[in-house]
Amino acid sequence: MPPIARPRGTNDLLPPDSALRAWVLDTHRQVAEAHGYELIDTPVFEATELYERGTGAGTDVVEKEMFSFTDRGGRGLTLRPEGTPGLLRAVLAAHLDQERRPVRVHFAGPMFRYARPQAGRYHEFWQVDIEAIGERSPALDAEVIEVAWRFYEALRVTGLSLQVNTLGDLDDRLRYRSALVAYYTPLQDRLCADCRRRLGVNPLRLLDCKRDAGLVAGAPEIGPSLSLESRSFFAQVTGFLDAAGIPFRLNPRLVRGLDYYAHTTFELWHESLQGAQNAVGGGGRYDGLAEVLGFPPTPGTGYALGVERTLAVCREQGLGPEPTRDRVVVLSIAEADRRAAAAVARALRGAGIAAVLDISDRRLDRRLSVAARQGARAAVMVGEEEAARGTATWKDLDTGRQQTAEVAEVAVALRRLLAGQ
Ligand code: HAM
Secondary structure (H helix, E strand, O other): OOOOOOOOOOOOOOOOHHHHHHHHHHHHHHHHHHOOOEEOOOOOEEEHHHHHHHHHOOOHHHHHOOEEEEOOOOOEEEEOOOOHHHHHHHHHHOOHHHHOOOEEEEEEEEEEOOOOOEOOEOOEEEEEEEEEEOOOOHHHHHHHHHHHHHHHHHHOOOOEEEEEEEOOOHHHHHHHHHHHHHHHHHHHHHOOHHHHHHHHHOHHHHHHOOOOHHHHHHOOOOHHHOOHHHHHHHHHHHHHHHHHOOOOEEOOOOOOOOOOOOOEEEEEEEOOOOHHHOEEEEEEEOOOHHHHOOOOOOOEEEEEEEHHHHHHHHHHOOOOOOOOOOEEEEEEOOHHHHHHHHHHHHHHHHOOOEEEEEOOOOOHHHHHHHHHHOOEEEEEEEOHHHHHHOEEEEEEOOOOOEEEEEHHHHHHHHHHHHOOO
16 A cells, blocks of 8 residues: 655645744744734634635635635635735734734734645745734834844845835726726737636736736836825835835836735745745735725735745755754663663753653664764763662763763753853
């Protein structure tokens, strides 16, 4: 019988990569919390309607990529393809925005999209996300972008390009829609099948088409469709970015794939990621989303960053957590000493030291060199004599210095050693 394989488009997270992801998630949490964002978590599945209405029925995500199912009670549910509608639902249902505005939340978790798997594009992937809900301020758009920027700075990632655009308000977009329809309608015969259909439903999405890139290049830009107020809002966002020293590129073609955006949109691209999958993250303002979900009108802005793509960039640039040597290995010399060795390890852990038990019966010198390679700073050996006397022999794996003492004394010495004193 062939072994059962991992489902298509999924990844196993294995050591040592698991430490890399933990470092990335931890760094994001620290940076977000340093800006006042608080942890939030929501269900992995939601009512399908949340995404049909929120993310938008005409988007690729909703049309083609959802993992939807009917539960035993006949309810339509979907594994979340993105976090924003669920996070907004949770914040508004709990009325958090009535206590303080904006509500600043951060989040990390798995998302599910049934897109054709390829490098950087999976059926299950992780996002880190922040949302600032309840205020319609250009300063908040800039803050959200800055958090993403500082996060990648904290990881020491280089080579990012920040693309920003504005989609204006609803009236601006209606004007822009008409301009796009006027441009594309005479060219219909040259459009791919997808775009011909989108022209009637969501003409902004035509700007995302890779197949019709030649036509996209000639399409009108949103600038002339923007009201004075929308222009001024966007000028303030870019002004805040300038003041924060964050370099960006104005990209009038950046429409993003989800329906709820208004005003500011942005993406972070990385040069090492390929083609259509070159965005490590993106986000923007979604002032109309709350109403679409049945809540009172509430503005919001936020981003999501792809964790697997971020990990790929970190791997490529050799970035990761500082290697730590913050534990010891406890070895029994012979099988008869195993209980005593386990008791020593237990006592060391009780004294706050991470202690890994080695119960193999390979040669001692081999075991010591494996322990050093696996990041142990010291080895603690328990043989017949130590077991009888309640002592242990510890060895500094860097200097080779070795000492026998009572277990409590060994703990004190090891704590000092691990603290680098
Ligand atoms: P998004 O652009 O759809 O935005 O996704 C954000 C990031 O998730 C992408 O830039 C990419 O790094 C990663 N990602 C998306 N799909 C996949 C996939 N199939 N495999 C691997 N990584 C993927 C959103 O999801 C919005 N909710 C962002 C937002 C938050 N807007 C406002 N607030």
